[in-house]
Amino acid sequence: MSSNTTLAQGLDQANPNRLCDILQKLGLGTLLTPKTAHIHGDTTVYLPLDPPALAVTSVRVVNPGAGTGVSGSYLVQDAGGTAVDWSGANAPGFCLLSADGTTLEFATALALVDYAEVCYIPRTTTDITETFNFTSV
């Protein structure tokens, strides 16, 4: 006999016979290791996050001179918000995090020489909403 549920449900249930399998899929050690990513621009408004983010704790854009990005601190909104450039010491910019945690979107494209320092907590290695087949033991 087997049953299908999501990884999240399986982890909530914490069946000792399946717990190791579930934890191996989730990559909990990676998730609990805060990450600082140094990501260069690619002449688009998008920056990729790999691994995807569960929660972004800070974003800072650096424009070394020849770039196009606007240097400064950025706050994060959901994808439905409006991206805004940094505008001054007390006027942070806003970037948007995609629902799947893989992409930050800025108002101005970042050139190849621009980069962003992104501090964040990664998501689980396998999508936690993915179906997991539990074979009874």
Added chain:
Amino acid sequence: MSSNTTLAQALDQANPNRIADILQKVKLGTMLTPRTTTFTPASSQKDVTLDPPALMITSVRATRGAGGSQVAGPYLVQDVGGTVRDNGGGANTPGACTLSADGTTLTFNANWSNGLGAAPTDTCIVCYVPRSYTDLTETFNITGE
């Protein structure tokens, strides 16, 4: 033989004979599933209630519809000792709301409005990571084997 400890301490110790019981109380799967919740609070409310409570808020954004009273735009989250304020209405002027210590309540400066008898207009979009299903400071009884 038994001993009392907090759920957090028990999770730190990760006794293989008890880890499944502990994780069932924490509901780690729910905790690790990021949530995006859209609220349409009643017009007299300044608060929105988060269920499950939040461990960490990643973003708060208000939208304003016809007849609404909230100022649209992003909001920063502070502890309850902070001062709430409306979004400044400009591109770089976030508002501020507060999160209760138990992670259940976001409080804003202005009441929310549902418009003039029409369908709800103002909304609040909150992205967050939930906290443990059972309070991690709750006492957990470890019975020895």
